[in-house]
Amino acid sequence: MKKIGFIGLGTMGLPMANNLLKAGYELIVYNRSMDRVKLLEGELVTAADTPAEAAARSEVVFTMLSADKAVEEVVLGRGGVAEGAAPGLILADSTTIKPATSKKLAQVLADKGIEFLDAPVTGSEPHAVKGVLTFMVGGNKEIFDKCFPLFEVMGQKAVYMGDNGTGSTAKLANNLIAVVNMLALAEGVTMAAKAGINPETFMKVIQGGGAGSGMAEYKLPKIYNRDFTPTFKSDLMYKDLSLISAFAAENEVPVPALSMTKEFFRILLNKGLGHEDVCAIVKLYEEWAGVEVKK
Amino acid sequence: MKKIGFIGLGTMGLPMANNLLKAGYELIVYNRSMDRVKLLEGELVTAADTPAEAAARSEVVFTMLSADKAVEEVVLGRGGVAEGAAPGLILADSTTIKPATSKKLAQVLADKGIEFLDAPVTGSEPHAVKGVLTFMVGGNKEIFDKCFPLFEVMGQKAVYMGDNGTGSTAKLANNLIAVVNMLALAEGVTMAAKAGINPETFMKVIQGGGAGSGMAEYKLPKIYNRDFTPTFKSDLMYKDLSLISAFAAENEVPVPALSMTKEFFRILLNKGLGHEDVCAIVKLYEEWAGVEVKK
Numbered sequence: 001m002k003k004i005g006f007i008g009l010g011t012m013g014l015p016m017a018n019n020l021l022k023a024g025y026e027l028i029v030y031n032r033s034m035d036r037v038k039l040l041e042g043e044l045v046t047a048a049d050t051p052a053e054a055a056a057r058s059e060v061v062f063t064m065l066s067a068d069k070a071v072e073e074v075v076l077g078r079g080g081v082a083e084g085a086a087p088g089l090i091l092a093d094s095t096t097i098k099p100a101t102s103k104k105l106a107q108v109l110a111d112k113g114i115e116f117l118d119a120p121v122t123g124s125e126p127h128a129v130k131g132v133l134t135f136m137v138g139g140n141k142e143i144f145d146k147c148f149p150l151f152e153v154m155g156q157k158a159v160y161m162g163d164n165g166t167g168s169t170a171k172l173a174n175n176l177i178a179v180v181n182m183l184a185l186a187e188g189v190t191m192a193a194k195a196g197i198n199p200e201t202f203m204k205v206i207q208g209g210g211a212g213s214g215m216a217e218y219k220l221p222k223i224y225n226r227d228f229t230p231t232f233k234s235d236l237m238y239k240d241l242s243l244i245s246a247f248a249a250e251n252e253v254p255v256p257a258l259s260m261t262k263e264f265f266r267i268l269l270n271k272g273l274g275h276e277d278v279c280a281i282v283k284l285y286e287e288w289a290g291v292e293v294k295k
Numbered sequence: 296m297k298k299i300g301f302i303g304l305g306t307m308g309l310p311m312a313n314n315l316l317k318a319g320y321e322l323i324v325y326n327r328s329m330d331r332v333k334l335l336e337g338e339l340v341t342a343a344d345t346p347a348e349a350a351a352r353s354e355v356v357f358t359m360l361s362a363d364k365a366v367e368e369v370v371l372g373r374g375g376v377a378e379g380a381a382p383g384l385i386l387a388d389s390t391t392i393k394p395a396t397s398k399k400l401a402q403v404l405a406d407k408g409i410e411f412l413d414a415p416v417t418g419s420e421p422h423a424v425k426g427v428l429t430f431m432v433g434g435n436k437e438i439f440d441k442c443f444p445l446f447e448v449m450g451q452k453a454v455y456m457g458d459n460g461t462g463s464t465a466k467l468a469n470n471l472i473a474v475v476n477m478l479a480l481a482e483g484v485t486m487a488a489k490a491g492i493n494p495e496t497f498m499k500v501i502q503g504g505g506a507g508s509g510m511a512e513y514k515l516p517k518i519y520n521r522d523f524t525p526t527f528k529s530d531l532m533y534k535d536l537s538l539i540s541a542f543a544a545e546n547e548v549p550v551p552a553l554s555m556t557k558e559f560f561r562i563l564l565n566k567g568l569g570h571e572d573v574c575a576i577v578k579l580y581e582e583w584a585g586v587e588v589k590k
Contacts, residue, residue, distance in 0.1 A: 174483070177506040197457065206472060209418060213508035257475070
């Protein structure tokens with residue numbers, strides 16, 4: 001497979017597409033605002049006027065969009081992927097969406113002979129740039145194997161999870177854990193700071209031990225350096241929290257820690273801080289405790 | 296410094312003392328039940344009849360006990376460390392206790408010319424055996440530097456936190472983060488399992504990413520292998536949770552995630568599971584969600 005369609009050149013999609021180009025794939029891209037296409041490097045890239053055209057000219061199409069609605073429109077809407085696709089096309093969707101939407105898309109597309117993979121990723125923009133994302137993939141195992149070289153170009157890991165929907169489910173469970181770990185970090189470091197502990201020194205204690213986490217590694221230095229520029233925006237996290245909450249309710253799984261965290265992010269958004277990184281959640285604790293977590 | 300007193304040969308104290316012996320230090324040990332002394336290896340170990348005697352014969356004394364009350368008795372009680380200590384003795388307490396108790400002991404002992412370090416550790420029994428604990432230490436910086444070679448024998452890291460009490464404070468904040476990360480893991484993996492995700496496959500997704508954590512690394516395999524034998528017992532964790540809760544209240548820091556986690560451990564203890572590892576908290580979620588998290 002050499003001709004790859006790529007739809008959605010946002011914060012994540014753009015570096016992902018660039019990594020495919022660098023690896024020598026021919027890219028047919030579509031983005032709502034086409035000036036993003038100029039940001040792609042190399043000569044193997046051409047623009048398509050519609051998602052349908054991108055699909056017609058490709059063997060595999062990746063979508064990396066904002067949410068369920070955008071994916072449904074781009075795939076099933078007028079001028080969408082399904083309209084232009086020849087039977088046998090593979091569509092891999094890396095958007096974080098409801099597992100139910102992934103399952104529905106897979107069913108509808110199967111009727112048209114299109115293979116669907118839900119293939120969301122963990123990692124934020126820097127990981128996308130370096131090509132070290134983790135893909136978690138639901139769908140047909142043979143199709144997964146076929147696409148594995150593509151995942152390897154954009155990621156350091158691609159894990160086959162099971163049937164369609166399990167990729168999206170794994171992503172939601174992953175984000176549940178990540179965001180509650182973020183809350184734990186914010187709560188713990190605020191308590192320590194209030195009692196006079198330097199957070200940079202505290203970082204040395206927790207690193208690599210039972211209290212260590214990806215969130216501590218990525219976010220604690222941002223907190224004590226007072227750098228709230230987003231690698232993962234709080235309002236996008238709130239979107240994910242809402243998806244997780246709805247999914248848990250549908251599956252009759254109580255998620256008390258996630259629910260509390262969701263409400264705290266609602267408070268953060270209402271304070272006008274939705275554009276800041278998820279680590280800005282520490283600002284709530286700082287206000288509540290009357291202390292600033294800094295070096 | 297060659298003569299080291301060691302008081303408290305429990306799950307953690309015994310391997311810590313053994314590592315000092317292996318490194319060539321002369322050990323004078325005291326334990327409430329003296330048959331634990333036989334478990335120490337080597338010829339450089341002798342027993343003392345009281346903590347006072349251990350103190351009289353040593354240059355540095357370590358205490359590794361169960362809780363505040365035990366430390367206060369062993370240090371300030373009849374036949375205690377303070378009774379036998381010559382001026383200039385260093386007492387390093389590795390028990391997880393209230394920062395206020397650490398500060399009080401430091402003050403009382405300073406009047407007698409005894410130097411006090413609060414030097415609790417992170418890591419559980421396997422880390423103690425391998426000598427890879429992390430010490431977080433509060434007290435006089437010069438005394439910390441003097442004891443550094445001893446910490447290095449028992450640990451992989453020793454971090455100087457600040458004045459007396461900051462070591463104990465860092466430990467409580469560390470455990471706050473660790474236990475909430477444990478809850479996040481239990482909640483996320485239960486949601487994933489209910490939706491048909493294999494937890495061992497899920498482990499591959501979260502490892503090393505934003506949802507990764509020390510707790511995930513140590514505890515998720517125990518969960519899906521249904522191994523709830525303790526490396527850190529739930530009832531001891533509940534003791535720590537109570538200390539953290541009280542400390543946060545004294546310092547007027549709201550700790551909502553910790554408080555919820557504490558109540559869930561209360562439920563676990565009331566189910567008669569206090570003797571199991573902290574990862575048994577997943578059993579509550581399993582019951583609530585109607586699913587078992589296994590391979």
